[in-house]
Amino acid sequence: MDLQAIKRRFGVIGNSPELNRAIDTAAQVAPTDISVLITGESGVGKEVFPQIIHHLSSRKHGPYIAVNCGAIPEGTIDSELFGHEKGSFTGAHEARKGYFEVVNGGTIFLDEISELPLATQVRLLRVLESGEFIKVGSSKVLKTDVRIVAASNIDMNQAIEEGKFRQDLFYRLSTVPIFIPPLRDRKDDIYLLFRKFSADFAEKYRMPPLRLTEDAKKLLLDYRWPGNVRQLKNITEQISIIEKDRHITSEVLRKYLPKDSFSELPVLYKGQEKESMTDRDLLYKVLFDMKKDINDLKKVVVEIMRERGGVPPNLDQHDSQLIKKYFNDVEQGDYNQTESANNDISITEPDEPDHPPIEHSEVLEESLSLQKKEVDLIKKALEKHDGKRKAAARELGISERTLYRKIKEYDIK
Numbered sequence: 052m053d054l055q056a057i058k059r060r061f062g063v064i065g066n067s068p069e070l071n072r073a074i075d076t077a078a079q080v081a082p083t084d085i086s087v088l089i090t091g092e093s094g095v096g097k098e099v100f101p102q103i104i105h106h107l108s109s110r111k112h113g114p115y116i117a118v119n120c121g122a123i124p125e126g127t128i129d130s131e132l133f134g135h136e137k138g139s140f141t142g143a144h145e146a147r148k149g150y151f152e153v154v155n156g157g158t159i160f161l162d163e164i165s166e167l168p169l170a171t172q173v174r175l176l177r178v179l180e181s182g183e184f185i186k187v188g189s190s191k192v193l194k195t196d197v198r199i200v201a202a203s204n205i206d207m208n209q210a211i212e213e214g215k216f217r218q219d220l221f222y223r224l225s226t227v228p229i230f231i232p233p234l235r236d237r238k239d240d241i242y243l244l245f246r247k248f249s250a251d252f253a254e255k256y257r258m259p260p261l262r263l264t265e266d267a268k269k270l271l272l273d274y275r276w277p278g279n280v281r282q283l284k285n286i287t288e289q290i291s292i293i294e295k296d297r298h299i300t301s302e303v304l305r306k307y308l309p310k311d312s313f314s315e316l317p318v319l320y321k322g323q324e325k326e327s328m329t330d331r332d333l334l335y336k337v338l339f340d341m342k343k344d345i346n347d348l349k350k351v352v353v354e355i356m357r358e359r360g361g362v363p364p365n366l367d368q369h370d371s372q373l374i375k376k377y378f379n380d381v382e383q384g385d386y387n388q389t390e391s392a393n394n395d396i397s398i399t400e401p402d403e404p405d406h407p408p409i410e411h412s413e414v415l416e417e418s419l420s421l422q423k424k425e426v427d428l429i430k431k432a433l434e435k436h437d438g439k440r441k442a443a444a445r446e447l448g449i450s451e452r453t454l455y456r457k458i459k460e461y462d463i464k
Contacts, residue, residue, distance in 0.1 A: 052078065052107065061099055064247050065240035069232035073100065080227045081107035086179060088224045089202040091231030094281035100229060101160035101200040110198060113157030116150055121166035128171050130187050139188020151184055151195045164201040164224065165210050172217045179223045234276040234283065241272055244280060248287040259297045261290060266301040274308055347449040355424045426461050429454065
């Protein structure tokens with residue numbers, strides 16, 4: 052059966068290369084009896100692929116059952132899968148067959164396989180290896196011929212690292228892995244899916260199908276669809292029922308989309324969050340360190356000026372117009388212009404009652420080279436504290452890391 056025929060038979064909508072590859076893999080592995088692990092985010096349509104595998108296999112006339120492992124309580128999961136004997140636990144008034152006994156000769160789809168308790172994982176591993184299992188409360192070994200297709204929406208490698216899933220079971224299940232791409236990576240398929248759902252609901256509710264304006268189409272494609280195909284279907288149904296006007300604009304469509312999902316930033320997924328957050332924290336740290344270095348530099352300039360008598364004792368280094376002008380000139384590559392032809396420096400305070408303008412200039416006989424003054428201050432601080440950098444940094448009012456960098460930069464011995 053070719054690709055398009057499979058899509059028509061099982062209602063798969065889309066033409067993305069990743070989706071086509073997943074369908075092709077499922078079709079090729081179907082005639083065999085090997086186990087398959089299907090991965091992908093919630094809502095991408097993983098439940099369709101076990102049906103493709105079952106109906107294209109030699110087991111197509113046998114039973115097929117889908118089990119959501121996350122929906123069964125931990126205390127009863129063993130009984131559901133493997134059955135139990137009468138009186139094996141409270142409430143077991145009669146013997147019961149489990150799914151592996153009922154589906155003998157067919158296919159069982161274990162959805163959310165990562166939710167299985169570790170003890171149940173051991174039992175499942177035995178079924179995969181030898182086809183044997185034991186009912187709860189029994190000592191008799193039973194045989195079953197069942198093909199297992201499993202699915203998960205989390206990073207299985209991370210689950211293994213955290214001790215939540217057995218590595219040997221993972222390798223047995225993932226003989227052939229199939230990955231279903233998220234909807235945001237299938238942008239060309241989004242509008243196709245919307246039209247299909249719109250037509251289906253129009254027929255179901257006996258009303259005209261929805262029509263999107265161009266700006267609404269753009270919004271539909273730009274949205275990230277964290278809930279994937281399931282979310283798109285639900286929103287299409289909501290609009291079909293509620294909106295009387297069948298021509299949908301972007302303003303109307305936006306009302307049905309969560310407001311916190313329009314970010315253009317990359318989405319963090321399980322398994323990537325730790326690494327991505329570390330990079331982000333590192334970036335923030337660098338930015339904050341740069342800001343602190345600039346403030347430290349301003350403090351050094353103010354101290355130098357105070358030593359030379361060019362700055363009033365109560366001058367705030369963060370508000371001084373002189374310092375702001377100095378750093379602006381440095382950024383423009385013309386820092387020497389901060390000195391006048393006579394090496395005069397005029398300081399003008401803001402027009403505030405507490406800080407009257409300074410109407411005189413003071414002449415400095417020495418060069419105001421920032422690098423030279425920094426080197427002199429660093430050397431004095433190191434000499435004062437016998438070369439102890441931590442104490443010297445505290446004396447200078449800067450971080451030890453900044454002091455170390457400046458010592459290296461200025462080659463201070």
